[in-house]
Amino acid sequence: MIKISDAELVVMKVLWQKGEATSFDIIDNIKENWNESTVRTLINRLHAKGAIEPVKKEGKTYTYRSKINEEEYRIVESNSFLKKMYEGSVNNLLLNFVKQRKLSKKDLEHLMNLIDEEER
Amino acid sequence: MIKISDAELVVMKVLWQKGEATSFDIIDNIKENWNESTVRTLINRLHAKGAIEPVKKEGKTYTYRSKINEEEYRIVESNSFLKKMYEGSVNNLLLNFVKQRKLSKKDLEHLMNLIDEEER
DNA sequence: ACATTCAATTTACATATGTAATTTATTTTA
DNA sequence: TAAAATAAATTACATATGTAAATTGAATGT
Numbered sequence: 001m002i003k004i005s006d007a008e009l010v011v012m013k014v015l016w017q018k019g020e021a022t023s024f025d026i027i028d029n030i031k032e033n034w035n036e037s038t039v040r041t042l043i044n045r046l047h048a049k050g051a052i053e054p055v056k057k058e059g060k061t062y063t064y065r066s067k068i069n070e071e072e073y074r075i076v077e078s079n080s081f082l083k084k085m086y087e088g089s090v091n092n093l094l095l096n097f098v099k100q101r102k103l104s105k106k107d108l109e110h111l112m113n114l115i116d117e118e119e120r
Numbered sequence: 121m122i123k124i125s126d127a128e129l130v131v132m133k134v135l136w137q138k139g140e141a142t143s144f145d146i147i148d149n150i151k152e153n154w155n156e157s158t159v160r161t162l163i164n165r166l167h168a169k170g171a172i173e174p175v176k177k178e179g180k181t182y183t184y185r186s187k188i189n190e191e192e193y194r195i196v197e198s199n200s201f202l203k204k205m206y207e208g209s210v211n212n213l214l215l216n217f218v219k220q221r222k223l224s225k226k227d228l229e230h231l232m233n234l235i236d237e238e239e240r
Numbered sequence: 241a242c243a244t245t246c247a248a249t250t251t252a253c254a255t256a257t258g259t260a261a262t263t264t265a266t267t268t269t270a
Numbered sequence: 271t272a273a274a275a276t277a278a279a280t281t282a283c284a285t286a287t288g289t290a291a292a293t294t295g296a297a298t299g300t
Binding site: 009078081084086091093094096098102103104108109112 | 126129194195197198199201204205206210211213214215216217218220222223224225227228229230231232234235238
């Protein structure tokens with residue numbers, strides 16, 4: 001699995017959200033956080049890692065897209081987080097959120113309905 | 121907030137589980153994964169960061185304990201993970217687990233009961 | 241008291257990461 | 271086509287991290 005750093009992830013998010021984006025699209029989207037040069041480094045590293053790829057060149061400007069599926073990435077990361085912090089137990093994690101009042105009965109009911117729907 | 125690396129976390133877990141532990145307790149517990157010297161480095165770094173503290177010295181051997189509460193650490197990490205991967209939405213996270221069938225109606229019912237109990 | 245042992249401390253070193261400046265090479269313009 | 275502009279690529283550098291060997295210094299045995 002390709003390892004993506006926190007800063008790199010921000011670039012990935014732009015790509016996931018936009019589908020495709022030029023270096024400038026990316027830079028514009030996150031320039032409050034980073035210097036253009038920094039963003040270009042992140043783009044290059046992601047490219048070197050094989051997480052993104054250029055799909056087009058116009059003038060000197062490349063357009064990139066992600067080679068990693070966002071949903072799958074989330075799943076892998078969530079599972080490894082779960083393993084690392086909660087011995088792999090979803091219930092332990094949820095207990096945590098219940099205690100913090102970040103998870104209400106209404107939320108749970110809503111999820112139940114979703115499960116029902118999926119079952120059908 | 122003190123930042124604890126993945127390898128360091130393994131040391132913290134031993135301390136959390138045991139309450140207190142000598143360097144050798146720690147080394148023994150995780151020696152399948154790391155060289156003694158490596159574990160000592162981790163202990164030293166955790167001490168330097170203020171995450172653990174020596175509570176006793178016997179001969180040349182120190183006994184350590186964690187200065188960080190496990191529960192709180194979990195909460196902080198969970199929230200930052202949530203923010204990083206799910207825009208802070210617990211529901212988005214859960215949806216993910218429902219899709220993976222890692223979360224069943226039974227689990228949800230169980231949680232509801234817990235909430236009921238807490239409310240009382 | 242002195243030598244020996246051994247836990248602790250220091251040093252080492254490669255790779256990753258955040259952050260950005262500098263250089264290069266390709267376009268575009270005059 | 272020569273000069274200027276500029277996107278991309280390269281280089282830089284400090285800190286973090288995984289990994290462990292080398293050194294030190296305090297206990298302990300003789």
